[in-house]
Amino acid sequence: MSVKSRVTNRSHRRIFSQQTSKREERLPFSATLQAGRAGGVLTASFFTIWAGLASAFAATAAPVAATSRTAAAVAATGNQRPVGRASAARGTTVSLHPATEQPASAEDGAGQPDPLSFNALFDGQRTLGTSGLSSLEGSSGGGIASWATIGGYGSKKSMGMAFHYSYVNVTNYTDQNVGALMGFYDRVELSYSHNFFQTGGTGAKLGIGRGYQFDLDTGGIKVRLFGHVLDKTLLPQVSVGAMYKHDGDAKVIHAVGSKHTDGADVYVAVTKLFPKIGILVDTTLRLTKGNQWGILGFGGDRNDNYYPQFEGSLGYLPSFIPGLVVGVEYRTKPRNQNFTPESNWFDVYASYFVNKHLNITAAYVSLGTIATYRTQTGAYFSLQTGF
Secondary structure, three states: OOHHHHHHHHHHHHHHHHHHHHHHHHOOHHHHHHHHOHHHHHHHHHHHHHHHHHHHHHHHHHHHHHHHHHHHHHHHHOOOOOEEEEOOOOOOEEEEOOOOOOOOOOOOOOOOOOOOOHHHHOOOOOOOOOOOEEOOOOOEEOOOOEOOOOOOOOOOOOEEEEEEEEEEEEOOOEEEEEEEEEEEOOOEEEEEEEEEEEOOOHHHHHOOOOOOEEEEEEEEEEEEEEOOOOOOOOOOEEEEEEEEEEEOOHHHHHHOOOOEOEEEEEEEEEEEEEOOOOEEEEEEEEEEOEHHHHOOOEOOOOOOOOEEEEEEEEEEOOOOOOOEEEEEEEEOOOOOOOOOOOOOEEEEEEEEEEEOOEEEEEEEEEOOOEOOEOOOEEEEEEEEEEO
């Protein structure tokens, strides 16, 4: 075959091949499948198409799923940014409507304070000074008298607490007192105190040993019945209370003529503050058998019955020194023992409320006769902290 013939044949084959390819491109999808049945092209084409569709679906579903997750997170957080993502396979954009912000509900607790947070439990909303001071027996009140006040600064929807340390130094004895109280909803008060009554050198003279110490535990409860110490009306705050006391010195207690190492007090207190004139008045009636408020036991060989005792406080709040209270207190005592007479108590005090978390009190005290030693006078100092 000549060179010319070979070139002509190659040209015819190239032209035929190009024409065949153009016809195949113009064939519809059904014609392609029909043509592909020859030589097993149908099976290969089916899997090729299925793989292509699966790839396209996966490429489209991935951004949709991611977008759905993002939209759910946005709806949960209240973010209103529109969410959208482009499909890599088709070049289209999948978008979701922004989440609509819903008002906070009580069930969600959104915008509501945590009821178990410190600020909710102890809101400290009561007026400065309305918690009273801390008494020797742990209840709120004055130094030697219990008042109708509820300790701490919690409102009617909250609670309050107070802790105190007191020190008394008189002619022959010293007493240290630590305690705590808790007020509930400006209605109920629970208190506890422990007294360390130390005889020093007088203990040897009494025959009980030098430096002998008496220990007295006191637990108390107080309930406000009605009124409030700071009401604008003339109605006072009235509370009832009870104290249970335990003296841990049974041998000495019985040796000095006391009948019991345990005893209980009950009392009614009426307290009122007149802010316009800056006067605080308290009157308390107590039923007790305590000897020296329980330090020397309860009842005695002379008397073992309950008799009412009086406690009174009068305070003045000078307007030119906010937070300062100066005043006097008086407390009568039972006489149950033949071993020793017992005197009424009296003090003159000054108390300064630095803020709701700190109170400082100093006083001159006159406690009369204690365990045969007369004229027990001296100083009283107390620190109180709380909220």
